[in-house]
Amino acid sequence: MEVTEAVAIDHGLKKEEFSKICELLKRTPNLTELAIFSAMWNEHCSYKSSRKHLKKMHTKGKQVIQGPGENAGVIDIGDDDAIVFKIESHNHPSFIEPYQGAATGVGGIMRDVFTMGARPIANLNSIHFGSPQHKKTRNLLRGVVKGIGGYGNCIGVPTIAGQTTFDESYNGNILVNAMTLGLVNKNKIFYSKAAGLDKPVIYVGSKTGRDGIHGASMASATFDDKIEEKKPTVQVGDPFTEKLLLEACLELMADNSIIAIQDMGAAGLTSSSVEMASKGNLGIELNLSKVPCREEKMTPYEIMLSESQERMLIVLEKGKEDHAKKIFDKWNLDFAVIGKTTNSKKIELIFDNKKVAEIPIDLLAENAPIYDRPWKKTKLPQKLKFDKDEFKFLKLSDCLKKILSNSNISDKKWIWDQYDHTVMGDTIQKPGGDAGVVRVHGTNKAVAASVDSSALYCFSHPLTGGKQIVCESYRNLISVGAKPIAITNCLNFGNPEKEKNMGEFVECVEGITEASKYLDFPVVSGNVSFYNETKDKGIKPTPTIGGVGLISDYQQMLTMDFKTEGNLVYVIGKTDGHLDQSIFARELLNEKKGPPPTVNLFNEKNIGGTLLDLSRKNLIVSCHDVSLGGILTAVSKMCIKGKKGIKINLLKGLTNKYEYFFGEDQARYIVEIPRVSLKKVIEILNKYSVHFDDLGIIDGNSIKYNDDINLPIEELADAHKYWLKKYMDN
Amino acid sequence: MRSSVIIFPGSNCDRDMDVALKKYGFKNQMVWHNDQSIPKSDLIVLPGGFSYGDYLRCGSIASKSKIIKSVIDFANSGGLVLGICNGFQILTETGLLKGILQQNKFLNFICSNVFVKVKDKQNKYFKDLKKDVLELHIAHNEGNYFCSDDELKSLQDNNQIAVTYCGEDGTESETTNPNGAIKNIAGIFNNNKNVLGMMPHPERMIDKYLSGEDGSLFFKNILDNFK
Numbered sequence: 001m002e003v004t005e006a007v008a009i010d011h012g013l014k015k016e017e018f019s020k021i022c023e024l025l026k027r028t029p030n031l032t033e034l035a036i037f038s039a040m041w042n043e044h045c046s047y048k049s050s051r052k053h054l055k056k057m058h059t060k061g062k063q064v065i066q067g068p069g070e071n072a073g074v075i076d077i078g079d080d081d082a083i084v085f086k087i088e089s090h091n092h093p094s095f096i097e098p099y100q101g102a103a104t105g106v107g108g109i110m111r112d113v114f115t116m117g118a119r120p121i122a123n124l125n126s127i128h129f130g131s132p133q134h135k136k137t138r139n140l141l142r143g144v145v146k147g148i149g150g151y152g153n154c155i156g157v158p159t160i161a162g163q164t165t166f167d168e169s170y171n172g173n174i175l176v177n178a179m180t181l182g183l184v185n186k187n188k189i190f191y192s193k194a195a196g197l198d199k200p201v202i203y204v205g206s207k208t209g210r211d212g213i214h215g216a217s218m219a220s221a222t223f224d225d226k227i228e229e230k231k232p233t234v235q236v237g238d239p240f241t242e243k244l245l246l247e248a249c250l251e252l253m254a255d256n257s258i259i260a261i262q263d264m265g266a267a268g269l270t271s272s273s274v275e276m277a278s279k280g281n282l283g284i285e286l287n288l289s290k291v292p293c294r295e296e297k298m299t300p301y302e303i304m305l306s307e308s309q310e311r312m313l314i315v316l317e318k319g320k321e322d323h324a325k326k327i328f329d330k331w332n333l334d335f336a337v338i339g340k341t342t343n344s345k346k347i348e349l350i351f352d353n354k355k356v357a358e359i360p361i362d363l364l365a366e367n368a369p370i371y372d373r374p375w376k377k378t379k380l381p382q383k384l385k386f387d388k389d390e391f392k393f394l395k396l397s398d399c400l401k402k403i404l405s406n407s408n409i410s411d412k413k414w415i416w417d418q419y420d421h422t423v424m425g426d427t428i429q430k431p432g433g434d435a436g437v438v439r440v441h442g443t444n445k446a447v448a449a450s451v452d453s454s455a456l457y458c459f460s461h462p463l464t465g466g467k468q469i470v471c472e473s474y475r476n477l478i479s480v481g482a483k484p485i486a487i488t489n490c491l492n493f494g495n496p497e498k499e500k501n502m503g504e505f506v507e508c509v510e511g512i513t514e515a516s517k518y519l520d521f522p523v524v525s526g527n528v529s530f531y532n533e534t535k536d537k538g539i540k541p542t543p544t545i546g547g548v549g550l551i552s553d554y555q556q557m558l559t560m561d562f563k564t565e566g567n568l569v570y571v572i573g574k575t576d577g578h579l580d581q582s583i584f585a586r587e588l589l590n591e592k593k594g595p596p597p598t599v600n601l602f603n604e605k606n607i608g609g610t611l612l613d614l615s616r617k618n619l620i621v622s623c624h625d626v627s628l629g630g631i632l633t634a635v636s637k638m639c640i641k642g643k644k645g646i647k648i649n650l651l652k653g654l655t656n657k658y659e660y661f662f663g664e665d666q667a668r669y670i671v672e673i674p675r676v677s678l679k680k681v682i683e684i685l686n687k688y689s690v691h692f693d694d695l696g697i698i699d700g701n702s703i704k705y706n707d708d709i710n711l712p713i714e715e716l717a718d719a720h721k722y723w724l725k726k727y728m729d730n
Numbered sequence: 731m732r733s734s735v736i737i738f739p740g741s742n743c744d745r746d747m748d749v750a751l752k753k754y755g756f757k758n759q760m761v762w763h764n765d766q767s768i769p770k771s772d773l774i775v776l777p778g779g780f781s782y783g784d785y786l787r788c789g790s791i792a793s794k795s796k797i798i799k800s801v802i803d804f805a806n807s808g809g810l811v812l813g814i815c816n817g818f819q820i821l822t823e824t825g826l827l828k829g830i831l832q833q834n835k836f837l838n839f840i841c842s843n844v845f846v847k848v849k850d851k852q853n854k855y856f857k858d859l860k861k862d863v864l865e866l867h868i869a870h871n872e873g874n875y876f877c878s879d880d881e882l883k884s885l886q887d888n889n890q891i892a893v894t895y896c897g898e899d900g901t902e903s904e905t906t907n908p909n910g911a912i913k914n915i916a917g918i919f920n921n922n923k924n925v926l927g928m929m930p931h932p933e934r935m936i937d938k939y940l941s942g943e944d945g946s947l948f949f950k951n952i953l954d955n956f957k
Contacts, residue, residue, distance in 0.1 A: 154780045156742025240783025418839045420869045425746040428939045
């Protein structure tokens with residue numbers, strides 16, 4: 001086939017990009033070369049629209065061993081232990097084929113982690129679907145959950161936490177973000193930077209098939225009516241092979257045979273080989289006739305673009321081939337020496353004894369286009385003036401039940417019951433809490449992790465929204481007694497070629513950066529997913545933050561369930577009653593306008609630090625952060641989990657009870673305090689000038705407030721627990 | 731007491747089982763599926779996981795693996811063989827235990843705490859166990875035990891039903907049956923009661939910070955009965 005501009009455009013390249021390729025090469029590329037360019041220059045691999053802004057992110061910290069730019073980020077958790085973690089999107093494939101899309105998303109992120117030498121110890125996910133009323137939602141949800149479970153359960157890594165939301169903006173583009181944490185000795189981390197000349201390049205894992213060809217370029221375009229035709233671009237996962245690959249790689253990593261290792265993810269063999277060579281400032285020569293193929297007559301073009309799963313590329317020390325082969329033979333995996341490192345600084349491909357492609361590596365990596373796309377600032381919306389007379393018609397207890405059974409607040413047990421969350425025997429906080437917690441095997445330490453996003457806030461005002469999610473992640477970790485250490489982010493946005501979408505991205509990133517810098521909560525890894533748009537309708541901006549924290553003695557972990565009758569319940573942090581963008585405004589007043597709650601970073605840091613102090617001194621016995629749905633929602637969850645009631649005090653100087661109970665002001669927590677600790681708690685709160693309210697006392701089996709609320713916990717639990725199950729059974 | 735845990739490709743509860751056995755004082759060793767023989771043992775454990783990807787049928791390929799002949803010989807000579815979850819599935823595939831494990835009734839994987847009633851204490855696993863109801867943990871997609879009427883009758887007649895799903899108070903009902911298993915069966919013995927297969931995972935319930943501690947009673951009891 002002759003390569004023309006039209007062929008290039010078919011490969012997702014822009015007209016100008018094609019001219020640039022011809023100019024850089026000083027000739028027209030052949031079809032295989034064009035395919036390589038299209039794979040490396042697409043948005044998914046090149047970050048061409050986002051790179052300029054991502055550079056500004058706060059990525060350094062005392063505990064950061066590896067920031068963005070590797071397969072995953074790495075943080076130091078003491079005693080030579082390090083945690084490797086990253087979150088990644090698999091949105092486009094999951095919408096086309098939910099089971100395989102989600103499954104391979106989980107498989108891909110686990111490979112990113114064990115590529116670095118870490119054994120995966122926990123999985124998390126953040127999944128977002130269209131309106132529950134939309135005809136596709138139920139099947140997509142079912143397929144995604146089965147896919148995540150099908151893969152993670154088989155590998156034997158517990159899924160310890162997650163987030164699920166519904167919003168009509170995801171009707172045509174669901175989001176599936178998967179996160180993995182791994183544990184590694186900090187002196188035995190493996191990187192993707194190749195080094196040394198004439199070193200053997202090894203292919204291991206599954207055979208290469210025709211699945212997933214053009215996967216990365218599919219994920220770099222918007223959807224249209226012909227979406228179903230794209231099914232063949234979705235990869236098919238085989239968790240069993242991945243489990244073997246995991247064990248074989250870790251076995252080989254026990255000694256010093258590996259120089260560099262990279263999993264074949266998006267754009268398969270192309271991006272893995274180019275990245276390894278590029279980082280090592282080397283050339284690479286691959287003989288494609290030696291690549292193990294599962295289908296007949298595969299062409300170089302297909303081999304280079306295949307996104308078949310469960311494959312790794314390794315640069316090995318010379319002379320270690322036999323040793324390595326023995327390990328992969330034991331695990332019944334393919335092993336082939338397919339090339340070597342060179343000093344040509346080019347990628348050179350041989351097939352049937354002929355050279356079929358030759359491209360200087362820097363054209364694919366450093367010289368990939370970078371765009372400074374035009375973007376538009378989002379103005380802070382005017383604060384709404386609610387007509388409080390209207391509230392009088394709303395009964396507090398009805399409001400509460402409605403909020404607890406809201407699709408975005410209700411219990412997601414139906415989902416996490418399908419994920420093995422206890423395998424590996426170290427899960428000490430299961431899904432359904434503020435964060436999942438796993439012990440660091442054989443030690444007193446535990447690692448907490450949480451995933452969060454707030455699309456409504458980010459849509460209303462991206463800058464504030466960006467800051468808010470980082471804070472929310474921070475609070476979730478503190479709520480389980482963990483010191484927040486670092487984050488990974490998955491930036492899901494619409495079409496960057498539109499000024500509004502690009503603006504949302506830029507300002508969310510700005511917000512994330514500001515908050516993570518202030519809170520000393522650096523970003524160590526992440527991924528960007530643009531073009532979440534179908535027929536011109538984009539998603540609400542949905543940056544997802546995966547936060548990781550450390551509990552140095554796992555016996556000090558906190559949970560949210562109320563423990564003992566007679567203990568006191570305090571709200572820590574000040575409540576102004578911000579109702580704009582709240583669930584209350586949306587659900588009960590049908591009001592979608594207004595700004596998100598203000599984020600005060602000083603308060604977040606000060607109150608968070610104070611809470612950690614309280615938990616380290618064993619002065620509080622339960623803790624939960626106040627987020628969506630406000631104080632009353634948070635307290636109800638603590639009651640339901642603990643199967644205990646609360647008598648809420650009549651609050652002095654309260655301006656409006658709806659604002660107080662349902663307002664979504666930030667930087668707040670609810671804590672349970674044993675009476676004997678109260679004096680000390682108040683001393684510490686005063687010392688740090690932290691505002692607190694004496695909310696009530698744990699008592700009986702119902703929530704009671706004045707004459708307004710008298711609800712048995714069981715009734716609340718019914719409202720909260722069964723929405724999703726009933727929805728899925730329909 | 732010496733134990734051996736067999737590792738098949740795809741096993742994923744092998745380490746958890748190793749940790750649990752050692753915690754209670756078993757001298758445990760790990761045995762690779764391709765090995766010819768099993769070192770001298772008093773107990774052989776087939777752990778949970780997805781042996782050989784559970785392709786074809788759960789446990790089916792593992793039941794034809796190289797090591798399995800030694801396991802069968804050991805069982806036939808009266809040795810204790812314990813299969814948990816995928817291990818139970820493998821034992822039914824080898825024919826050491828009757829019946830089959832089908833997909834769960836509601837077609838979903840289930841990961842959850844369950845209560846099981848100990849139905850028989852005239853065996854080396856449960857003899858003198860202080861509790862009648864244990865809180866254990868299940869995590870499976872194919873745990874729906876089924877067998878023919880004749881097989882069921884012989885299981886009942888010979889007291890080969892080991893544990894059944896029940897409520898906290900020990901009542902067996904449809905609502906306490908998580909996967910649709912016939913007669914709420916969660917685990918069974920062979921004729922001689924030296925081979926036990928069960929879906930619940932005692933190795934995930936060995937300290938109070940995990941899902942619970944009743945698994946420790948199970949392991950301690952095996953040791954006590956050996957002495």
